[in-house]
Amino acid sequence: MKRIIVRKDAYYDSVFLMLINQDVKKTDSISEAVVAMGTDMNRDLLKGMNMSNADVESATANDLIVALEGETEDALNQAETAAYSLLKKKSRTSEQAFRPTSLAAAVEVLPQANLVLLSIPGAFVAREARKALERGLHVMVFSDNVPLQDEIRLKQMARDKGLLFMGPDCGTAIINGKPLAFANVIRRGPIGIVAASGSGLQELTCSIDKAGSGITQAIGTGGRDVTQDVGGISMLMGIEALAADGETTVISLISKPPAETVVDSAIEALRKSAKPAVVHFIGARRRQDEDKIRFAPSLEDCASIAVELAGGRKHNPTEFALSDDEIAGIVADQSASFGKKQKYLRGLFCGGTLAEEALFVMQEALGGVYSNVHPDEGYRLADPTVSREHTIIDLGDDTFTVGRPHPMIDVSIRNEQLEKELRGGDMALLLLDFVLGYGAHRDPAGAMVDAITAARRAAADDGGYLAVVASVTGTDGDPQSLTAQRRTLQEVGCVVMPSNVQAARLALKIMQKVR
Amino acid sequence: MSVAKINQLFSGDLKAINLGLEEFTASLQHEGAEALQVDWKPPAGGDRHMVQLLERVESNSALKRDQANDQAVERLMKSKPTLIDIGIAADVVPGMHKKLVLHSGPPVTWDKMAGPVRGAVIGGLIYEGLAKGPTEAEELAASGDIEYAPCHHHDAVGPMAGIMTSSMPVWIMKNETFGNTAYCTLNEGLGKVLRYGANSNEVIKRLKWMGDVLSPVLKQALEMHGPIDMKNLIAQVLQMGDEGHNRNRAGTSLFIREMAPYLVMLDRSKQELSEVLKFMHTNDHFFLNLTMPACKAAVDAARDIDGSSMIVAMARNGTEFGIRVSGLGDQWFTGPASRVDGLYLPGYSEQDAARDVGDSVITETGGIGGFAMAAAPAIVKFVGGTPQDALTFTRRMYDITLRENDTYQIPALDFRGTPTGIDLFKIIETGVLPAINTGIAHKDPGVGMVGAGLVKPPLKCFHDAFEAYAERYGTKP
Numbered sequence: 001m002k003r004i005i006v007r008k009d010a011y012y013d014s015v016f017l018m019l020i021n022q023d024v025k026k027t028d029s030i031s032e033a034v035v036a037m038g039t040d041m042n043r044d045l046l047k048g049m050n051m052s053n054a055d056v057e058s059a060t061a062n063d064l065i066v067a068l069e070g071e072t073e074d075a076l077n078q079a080e081t082a083a084y085s086l087l088k089k090k091s092r093t094s095e096q097a098f099r100p101t102s103l104a105a106a107v108e109v110l111p112q113a114n115l116v117l118l119s120i121p122g123a124f125v126a127r128e129a130r131k132a133l134e135r136g137l138h139v140m141v142f143s144d145n146v147p148l149q150d151e152i153r154l155k156q157m158a159r160d161k162g163l164l165f166m167g168p169d170c171g172t173a174i175i176n177g178k179p180l181a182f183a184n185v186i187r188r189g190p191i192g193i194v195a196a197s198g199s200g201l202q203e204l205t206c207s208i209d210k211a212g213s214g215i216t217q218a219i220g221t222g223g224r225d226v227t228q229d230v231g232g233i234s235m236l237m238g239i240e241a242l243a244a245d246g247e248t249t250v251i252s253l254i255s256k257p258p259a260e261t262v263v264d265s266a267i268e269a270l271r272k273s274a275k276p277a278v279v280h281f282i283g284a285r286r287r288q289d290e291d292k293i294r295f296a297p298s299l300e301d302c303a304s305i306a307v308e309l310a311g312g313r314k315h316n317p318t319e320f321a322l323s324d325d326e327i328a329g330i331v332a333d334q335s336a337s338f339g340k341k342q343k344y345l346r347g348l349f350c351g352g353t354l355a356e357e358a359l360f361v362m363q364e365a366l367g368g369v370y371s372n373v374h375p376d377e378g379y380r381l382a383d384p385t386v387s388r389e390h391t392i393i394d395l396g397d398d399t400f401t402v403g404r405p406h407p408m409i410d411v412s413i414r415n416e417q418l419e420k421e422l423r424g425g426d427m428a429l430l431l432l433d434f435v436l437g438y439g440a441h442r443d444p445a446g447a448m449v450d451a452i453t454a455a456r457r458a459a460a461d462d463g464g465y466l467a468v469v470a471s472v473t474g475t476d477g478d479p480q481s482l483t484a485q486r487r488t489l490q491e492v493g494c495v496v497m498p499s500n501v502q503a504a505r506l507a508l509k510i511m512q513k514v515r
Numbered sequence: 516m517s518v519a520k521i522n523q524l525f526s527g528d529l530k531a532i533n534l535g536l537e538e539f540t541a542s543l544q545h546e547g548a549e550a551l552q553v554d555w556k557p558p559a560g561g562d563r564h565m566v567q568l569l570e571r572v573e574s575n576s577a578l579k580r581d582q583a584n585d586q587a588v589e590r591l592m593k594s595k596p597t598l599i600d601i602g603i604a605a606d607v608v609p610g611m612h613k614k615l616v617l618h619s620g621p622p623v624t625w626d627k628m629a630g631p632v633r634g635a636v637i638g639g640l641i642y643e644g645l646a647k648g649p650t651e652a653e654e655l656a657a658s659g660d661i662e663y664a665p666c667h668h669h670d671a672v673g674p675m676a677g678i679m680t681s682s683m684p685v686w687i688m689k690n691e692t693f694g695n696t697a698y699c700t701l702n703e704g705l706g707k708v709l710r711y712g713a714n715s716n717e718v719i720k721r722l723k724w725m726g727d728v729l730s731p732v733l734k735q736a737l738e739m740h741g742p743i744d745m746k747n748l749i750a751q752v753l754q755m756g757d758e759g760h761n762r763n764r765a766g767t768s769l770f771i772r773e774m775a776p777y778l779v780m781l782d783r784s785k786q787e788l789s790e791v792l793k794f795m796h797t798n799d800h801f802f803l804n805l806t807m808p809a810c811k812a813a814v815d816a817a818r819d820i821d822g823s824s825m826i827v828a829m830a831r832n833g834t835e836f837g838i839r840v841s842g843l844g845d846q847w848f849t850g851p852a853s854r855v856d857g858l859y860l861p862g863y864s865e866q867d868a869a870r871d872v873g874d875s876v877i878t879e880t881g882g883i884g885g886f887a888m889a890a891a892p893a894i895v896k897f898v899g900g901t902p903q904d905a906l907t908f909t910r911r912m913y914d915i916t917l918r919e920n921d922t923y924q925i926p927a928l929d930f931r932g933t934p935t936g937i938d939l940f941k942i943i944e945t946g947v948l949p950a951i952n953t954g955i956a957h958k959d960p961g962v963g964m965v966g967a968g969l970v971k972p973p974l975k976c977f978h979d980a981f982e983a984y985a986e987r988y989g990t991k992p
Binding site: 013099103110113116117118127137142162163179183479 | 543556
């Protein structure tokens, strides 16, 4: 039986509702639960699920819809009560302090504000961002689905006004040591960063922190900034600002492979800065070093070189932090007991750039790895949820996140995919990333250990062995604590490497033993 | 390209405003940064088309909307509506003639008129002696011989059906600041009355008495008293529990107090003077027909200001709800008249109710009425609410208005000025509709008032108006 309730004029944030959805679905004897705002998309979704009615049809984006399907009246009552009490939790916390309802009103409350962070639905970003720029405020846009034309227009406006515009789809930034959106707690130091990659920036800053140095600013640009259309407006302004910044002595630049013209202007801007710089284009061939500009082969190497340039620990250009003997021991150990059917590597990633980095490490050496983020269409997965031979999946792909939060928040996405991989019976090695910091799940390792243990037991029951190799992007200053998260994973038999690239390199060595 | 402002950001403390995920605010605060969470809602109720129109208007740098609206609302507030006289419609109302019937709301033809309006038209024609009885009046009304026009097109306003015919006496309200004038008939009382569509002999008889006795007596008393500053009077009644639309008990009492010393001086029989005083005393809404032209005279001064998105008329004819916008000239934008959510007199229910009707929303347009509901907690029972609801209604209206009134104040809100100058732009942006108090007429002609309550105007007229506004004042799509 079904129950559908529409509450007029009750707006809640969509990510918040997604989390409530999950909890309501867990109610006994409830087969389907949707707690959502009446947007066009959600109304279509409900119609498709056969959970619509006249009230739903006439609902607006400001109306809350609770649609439930369950076996008994009791179950429906329970689920409905659960939904309301979860919603109330939110409204009670929001009552604690006065909340302005618009940017204009907020500026009156906090007239010294200097930055606006936007994580509202993409279609509404342009208007709020424009208002922020008109008020002389710097902007960071976390939201995706912002039309390209809006991005170009807004960035040109920001450039004209000399304001920093980070994003859209900018997941990470650290300004004056303060975390914006998904960011780690990083020591302050002499390295300034501009990054067109969220998880890449997290890995880079955490690696700098691990190497004993720190950062001035970490500026995110959003992935589309480095395309021909946008022309790297934010990246170039970021470089110039770091060049003029007295605290910054080294500039580090990372990006997914940018458009050629953008590469040229970015390098030119770095040359002009006259500060030593280190650059890493993820998944691209290394360029020739220049007088003041060095090119790094990985995110971790990029961090290590930056630290050296800043007068810190000398860069050690080896593959592993451990000795060759130690690595050989781990490889022998992990590859000793694979079953006959166990032939493939499966990488399940929360960080898009981390997935790409792993892919780049393994693609050639393993004779091809399939992925939903593969630059080569021949190796791109037709269905991102269905693995094929060696596969690396970016779980942040839209396919996994429709109506759900990002896998860095919603850990069940990866657990579900792991179950799927197990059913194939041909997985030998599971490669994982764990991203800590603000914005991320409170205990990502703890939320996955049961699934990892079950997977390893299943492989053993089949007479084989499942190798699990992981890395944790984080610091001990993070709310989750790097050390604690690493220990949690080690306790269930995971090999935890110091960085994403080392985890990928180790996984490759183990996989090379399979045949 | 200058990045000095970015370096300024780097050299100070980060102070962020967050729209969206609350967790980001918490993270910043946890790390010691100043961060403010905005309780953000999608603009225009998430209507993308309306958001595009907002964008088009906002991105036209040549449009000085704020200045235009400042000018409009300042003219509204500087207006000094003053009651100067009583006259006969045919003599004073511009364009009035024997075969013209004025009605409330936007234009409407006989065939589309709602029950109460038809009833009142019939009554008006009988009153004018143009027809002997209802049947004849109805034939005449439909014959094409009678011309119909909105009160608003003749500098006038009328409550409910709003019927004004040529020989009816009218209040003359002069805007002393800007020189324009507004007119309104005298209020007939409650129950079976013309404005609710009643037209029986008793109704016509009362109208005759009003023409023969009430208005000449009051006209004489007013002459002796001299002009009455309505702005001053309305400011007082808001502090006495009236809001000037659905509650006018204090206003009526004050008006009697103003008139009494002069009434007793008149060379009229005690009987007549007593009847006049009693008539006003037994009709709490007597003052409504003074607040309405006072608001009309004030708001009219804000019409036709290029670029202004301020609403300068809201009115209903029982079939449609219509609005006019200062920067959009004479054009009406309409939507179907709504049902009123309210309380019914004993023996009546929703089934008996006509749709929303009357020019009395000119009070809300002028910054009182439903917008000043917080001043009149006694009437919240009409909407089944608590005094707290009355405060909420008024508070919400600050979101869609341009200013706080400099004269009309609300004691319960620490003497905050009433929300004044309804901004079409803000209505579209917030999705908040004007709050309107109103009476409810019986749907059939001739029955009268059956209740009172709160009404939500149709979204459509605001959407259509904003479409036109964006077309005229926005950038091209």
